Amino acid sequence: MRVVFFLLFSLLLLSGVVSPLRDIPHSSCSSKLHEHQHMNSSGVHFTLHHPRGPCSPASLQELSFSDVLQHDVLRVSGLTSRLTTTKHRHRHRASSLATNHPSLVSVPLTPGSSLGVGNYITKIGLGTPASYFSMVVDTGSSLTWLQCSPCRISCHDQSGPLFDPSASSTYHSVPCSSAECSGLQSATLNPSACSSSHVCIYEASYGDSSFSVGYLSKDTLTIGSSPALSGFTYGCGQDNEGLFGHSAGLIGLAKDKLSLLSQLAPKLGNAFSYCLPTMSSTGSLSIGSYDPSHFVFTPLVKSSLDNSLYFVKLSGIKVGGKVLSVPASTYSDTPTIIDSGTVITRLPPDVYTELSSAVSNALSKYPSAPAYSLLDTCFKGSAAGLAAPEVVVVFEGGAEWNLATRNVFIDVDDGTTCLAFASAGRVAIIGNRLQQTFKVVYDVANSKLGFAAGGCG
Numbered sequence: 271m272r273v274v275f276f277l278l279f280s281l282l283l284l285s286g287v288v289s290p291l292r293d294i295p296h297s298s299c300s301s302k303l304h305e306h307q308h309m310n311s312s313g314v315h316f317t318l319h320h321p322r323g324p325c326s327p328a329s330l331q332e333l334s335f336s337d338v339l340q341h342d343v344l345r346v347s348g349l350t351s352r353l354t355t356t357k358h359r360h361r362h363r364a365s366s367l368a369t370n371h372p373s374l375v376s377v378p379l380t381p382g383s384s385l386g387v388g389n390y391i392t393k394i395g396l397g398t399p400a401s402y403f404s405m406v407v408d409t410g411s412s413l414t415w416l417q418c419s420p421c422r423i424s425c426h427d428q429s430g431p432l433f434d435p436s437a438s439s440t441y442h443s444v445p446c447s448s449a450e451c452s453g454l455q456s457a458t459l460n461p462s463a464c465s466s467s468h469v470c471i472y473e474a475s476y477g478d479s480s481f482s483v484g485y486l487s488k489d490t491l492t493i494g495s496s497p498a499l500s501g502f503t504y505g506c507g508q509d510n511e512g513l514f515g516h517s518a519g520l521i522g523l524a525k526d527k528l529s530l531l532s533q534l535a536p537k538l539g540n541a542f543s544y545c546l547p548t549m550s551s552t553g554s555l556s557i558g559s560y561d562p563s564h565f566v567f568t569p570l571v572k573s574s575l576d577n578s579l580y581f582v583k584l585s586g587i588k589v590g591g592k593v594l595s596v597p598a599s600t601y602s603d604t605p606t607i608i609d610s611g612t613v614i615t616r617l618p619p620d621v622y623t624e625l626s627s628a629v630s631n632a633l634s635k636y637p638s639a640p641a642y643s644l645l646d647t648c649f650k651g652s653a654a655g656l657a658a659p660e661v662v663v664v665f666e667g668g669a670e671w672n673l674a675t676r677n678v679f680i681d682v683d684d685g686t687t688c689l690a691f692a693s694a695g696r697v698a699i700i701g702n703r704l705q706q707t708f709k710v711v712y713d714v715a716n717s718k719l720g721f722a723a724g725g726c727g
């Protein structure tokens with residue numbers, strides 16, 4: 271069992287847009303970038319931090335950009351296998367916690383497997399009196415969990431003290447017989463287990479071998495200084511392994527009824543919006559009602575593959591005003607999700623090939639550069655200095671997402687910039703580099719996704 275360090279229990283949830291190291295404007299946090307969490311009549315509002323930004327309360331600044339891309343590959347293979355293979359699990363760690371044999375449970379992870387890397391960070395308060403924690407925000411999973419003391423098996427190094435249930439007058443563990451416990455199978459895709467004292471045990475796993483196992487619990491959720499929800503259901507993690515940065519845990523914003531979104535929805539409305547910031551700016555996350563006037567919308571579609579992820583339909587891509595010549599079926603045959611935690615957008619292979627060649631043609635005056643990790647369309651220069659063609663992603667219903675050059679290219683080192691897209695496996699993913707600085711609204715109540723330029727700060 272590892273020594274656990276102090277942590278702030280902030281929620282850090284946003285998919286991280288990765289910027290090259292040279293984009294970091296300063297290594298210390300500007301005082302202007304203040305934490306801001308509050309609740310008002312339109313909903314709850316959080317500050318969002320880039321996962322590697324200097325103001326992130328649980329920063330992953332030590333990670334190199336090539337590491338980030340490696341993590342991105344793991345996240346995508348986890349999501350893809352979740353959606354395309356028959357569900358099976360090698361073993362259930364939850365039942366191991368139930369039998370109280372920690373040594374049988376602890377599986378050391380290679381430092382590399384994890385989901386926290388590309389995800390944005392925010393803070394929430396939990397318990398009475400409230401303590402505050404930095405959390406990863408994730409649209410790709412539903413259950414919210416954080417590391418809890420006494421950490422029976424393993425906790426990662428978090429930035430601030432662990433949540434201590436015994437110090438909260440409103441903490442309750444959730445019994446095995448409860449509806450919430452039965453709901454874990456759909457929320458986590460893993461069965462629950464039961465402790466000898468009949469407390470429900472959850473297992474949240476992330477396809478890439480990172481996981482959290484612990485006691486299903488309820489306590490008061492606080493946003494800013496306002497209690498936002500009493501009896502908020504979350505996981506009190508006793509065995510948390512993977513690369514979650516220095517965050518205390520994870521906020522699940524997928525659609526399952528145990529997610530933070532679904533639990534707040536009866537009170538605030540079933541919608542959330544965010545603006546994923548660059549490393550040097552601050553973003554926001556709001557849950558609740560929103561003003562639809564500035565957004566363009568495309569349907570959020572149902573998929574037989576999964577009930578909790580956010581599926582959309584692509585219908586085309588334009589480069590410099592010209593639609594890529596690929597048959598419509600190339601888009602419709604590949605299920606597509608929008609995800610806050612995947613950095614690089616993955617396109618159906620034939621679409622990616624066409625995009626890459628259209629961009630290369632438009633940039634033929636720039637010397638090409640070798641591939642960098644999964645990015646294979648690279649040029650000498652920087653994103654800011656390229657006279658790049660306009661790229662527009664078109665969604666079902668005709669909604670057009672007009673990308674800025676910084677959404678399309680990513681500087682991988684001094685002097686090289688690459689197209690921030692790659693070829694998908696069986697699932698296409700709208701990643702967070704593409705979304706960065708746009709306001710994106712997930713209107714789950716009305717099954718539509720909206721986006722608008724200029725959403726951050």
Ligand SMILES: *[C@@H]1O[C@H](CO)[C@@H](O)[C@H](O)[C@H]1NC(C)=O
Pocket residue numbers: 310311312313315
């Ligand atoms: C609530 O707060 C948000 C974020 O600070 C703000 O944009 C919004 O206008 C506020 N809504 C109301 C009704 O005060």
